[in-house]
Amino acid sequence: xxxxxxxxxxxxxxxxxxxxxxxxxxxxxxxxxxxxxxxxxxxxxxxxxxxxxxxxxxxxxxxxxxxxxxxxxxxxxxxxxxxxxxxxxxxxxxxxxxxxxxxxxxxxx
Amino acid sequence: xxxxxxxxxxxxxxxxxxxxxxxxxxxxxxxxxxxxxxxxxxxxxxxxxxxxxxxxxxxxxxxxxxxxxxxxxxxxxxxxxxxxxxxxxxxxxxxxxxxxxxxxxxxxxxxxxxxxxxxxxxxxxxxxxxxxxxxxxxxxxxxxxxxxxxxxxxxxxxxxxxxxxxxxxxxxxxxxxxxxxxxxxxxxxxxxxxxxxxxxxxxxxxxxxxxxxxxxxxxxxxxxxxxxxxxxxxxxxxxxxxxxxxxxxxxxxxxxxxxxxxxxxxxxxxxxxxxxxxxx
Numbered sequence: 271x272x273x274x275x276x277x278x279x280x281x282x283x284x285x286x287x288x289x290x291x292x293x294x295x296x297x298x299x300x301x302x303x304x305x306x307x308x309x310x311x312x313x314x315x316x317x318x319x320x321x322x323x324x325x326x327x328x329x330x331x332x333x334x335x336x337x338x339x340x341x342x343x344x345x346x347x348x349x350x351x352x353x354x355x356x357x358x359x360x361x362x363x364x365x366x367x368x369x370x371x372x373x374x375x376x377x378x379x
Numbered sequence: 380x381x382x383x384x385x386x387x388x389x390x391x392x393x394x395x396x397x398x399x400x401x402x403x404x405x406x407x408x409x410x411x412x413x414x415x416x417x418x419x420x421x422x423x424x425x426x427x428x429x430x431x432x433x434x435x436x437x438x439x440x441x442x443x444x445x446x447x448x449x450x451x452x453x454x455x456x457x458x459x460x461x462x463x464x465x466x467x468x469x470x471x472x473x474x475x476x477x478x479x480x481x482x483x484x485x486x487x488x489x490x491x492x493x494x495x496x497x498x499x500x501x502x503x504x505x506x507x508x509x510x511x512x513x514x515x516x517x518x519x520x521x522x523x524x525x526x527x528x529x530x531x532x533x534x535x536x537x538x539x540x541x542x543x544x545x546x547x548x549x550x551x552x553x554x555x556x557x558x559x560x561x562x563x564x565x566x567x568x569x570x571x572x573x574x575x576x577x578x579x580x581x582x583x584x585x586x587x588x589x590x591x592x593x594x595x596x597x598x599x600x601x602x603x604x605x606x607x608x609x610x611x612x613x614x615x616x617x618x619x620x621x622x623x624x625x626x627x628x629x630x631x632x633x634x635x636x637x638x639x640x641x642x643x644x645x646x647x648x649x650x651x652x653x654x655x656x657x658x659x
Contacts, residue, residue, distance in 0.1 A: 272561070273421055294424070295453050296417040325424070327449045328505035356442040363512045364505055 273297050276304055281379025285311065288319035293330040301330075305337045309346065316346050317376050320353030326360050338370055351376045394599045395419050395562055400426070400555060402548040402581075402593040407434055408473030409551055415455045415468040415486060418562060423452045423470055425558040427482065429551030430472045436480055436535040443513035443533060444472075444482060450506040451484035451529045459488025459527065479515070480533040487526040491519050548593060549581035556597055556604065563599045564657055572635045573604060573655050579631045580653070583622040584608055587615035589648065602657045603637070609650035616641040616651040 274297035277288040285308045293301060309316065318334065320326070334350065341348035350372050352358055361367040396414040403409055411426040413419045427448040431441035448470060455468040471483040495507065511517055514531040521527035556577040560570045584593045588611055596607040611619065620639070623631045632639050638654040 292421060292424075294420050294449055295456060296420055325445065325449075327446060327453065328509055329453060331505050356446075359442070360446065360509065363509055 274300065276300060278304065278308070279379065281315075283313050284315035284317070284379040285313045286317040286319055286376055286379055288322065290322040292325040293323060293333075294325065294327050295329045298329045298333055302333055305333070309337070309340060309344065312344060313346055315377065315379065316341055316348045317351060317379070318348070319351040319376055320357055321351055323353045323357050326353065326357045328360075331360060331364065331366065334370070335366065347371070349373055349377055393418050394601075395422055395559060397596055397598040398422060398555060398559065400552065400593075400595045400597065402551060402595075403473070406473065408471070409433075409548065410469060410471040411555070412467050412469040415452070415459060415465040415488075417456055419468070420449055420452045420456060422555060422558045422562075423468070424449050425554040426470060426551060427472060429548075429554040432550035433548060434472075434474060434480060434535070436533070440480065440533050440535045444480065447510045447513050447531055447533075448482060448484065450510045451531075454506060454529075455484065455486045455488065455527070459486040461489060475532065480535045482514075482531045482533065483528060484531075485526060485528040490521045490523040490525060491527045495519055549578050552577045552581045552593075552595060556606070559597050559599050559604050560655070563602075563604050565604075565655075569655070569657065576606070576632060576635050576653060576655060579623045580606065580608055580619075583619050584611075586622070587611045587618045604655045606653045606655075607642075607650050608653070609642075610644050610648035611651065613647045613649065616649045619651055 272291070274289060274291040274293055277290065279286040287304060287308060289301065338348050348371060350370055352372055352374055358367065361370070393416070395418045396416065398411060398413040401410045409430055411423060413422060424445050427444045428441060431444050436444070452468055456465070460466045466487055468484065468486050473481060475481045510531065515534045516532035518530045519527065520530070553574050556573050557570055560573040565573060580595065581593070585591050588594070594609060598605050608619070620630055620632060625631060628634070632653055636653045637656040638652070640652045642650040642652055644650055
């Protein structure tokens with residue numbers, strides 16, 4: 271049993287990272303490590319799938335904002351698949367839901 | 380391109396440490412005290428989720444409380460004890476006299492920053508912004524060197540008198556023990572044993588304590604989760620074990636735990652120690 275499970279799917283110059291469980295300071299390190307590794311592959315499309323994420327806090331927000339900035343710098347399209355209401359609410363409170371590229375369903379890899 | 384590493388990959392084996400739970404009997408109020416480590420934040424969140432269930436606050440308020448508690452605890456983990464071993468973080472939750480839910484998060488660390496801006500959107504600022512947004516009232520108090528206390532209120536609307544408070548506190552103990560077990564690497568089978576032990580203790584302990592208040596220390600080690608229940612009255616440990624025996628099954632605690640021991644405390648009090656090993 272772990273707090274957060276990471277599931278990675280590789281496509282043609284595209285990657286999907288799905289997070290399942292709870293993202294907080296104790297699980298952020300593992301996500302950060304994977305985000306770094308996957309973006310190192312310089313994909314055209316990076317999909318962060320939050321559909322099965324049950325909890326996210328400001329640690330998760332900061333991590334996603336930095337990953338988005340890094341993706342922009344290297345010209346990778348960074349898409350976030352919307353999570354359940356408690357997760358989306360966190361984006362909405364700080365006004366990030368309109369600044370990030372969000373989708374209801376993952377685009378094809 | 381590399382993402383600068385900011386967060387440690389918490390070793391999943393890093394222990395949470397000793398988690399002290401105090402579950403009030405007459406008043407729907409409880410507290411938890413644990414070492415301010417990354418690994419403890421999820422345990423604190425489970426405490427709050429459990430109290431939310433005890434107080435019947437509703438799903439939305441429960442999510443708000445979990446987020447607020449997580450943010451406040453994360454601040455303690457990151458900022459309160461900059462040097463050396465992490466000190467304690469304590470959470471207290473219950474209804475205030477005005478029927479709003481009160482959540483207090485306190486530490487004994489370096490104290491709050493000189494000025495606090497709830498709308499600070501810079502790195503690290505989201506936490507305060509979120510706490511401010513989900514709570515109906517928030518106050519931060521403290522002084523350099525003497526710790527910080529964050530007090531938040533949530534207008535939840537108290538449920539009807541009879542179900543506003545579950546005196547058994549099972550939802551709190553069950554969630555905290557389950558999270559500690561998950562962190563220690565329990566399998567699903569062993570987790571369900573741990574949950575049953577927690578429910579059994581929650582159901583029968585208050586009758587055997589000195590003041591009706593249930594105190595439990597839950598501690599994870601490399602290969603086990605241990606619960607220390609007490610202080611209990613003289614003979615309380617045996618009474619608790621007897622109460623938890625089921626006809627045609629026997630002692631639930633003795634059956635599921637790897638060790639059940641009685642310890643003597645001060646003033647003829649007793650403690651019941653229950654050890655659940657990772658593998659049986």
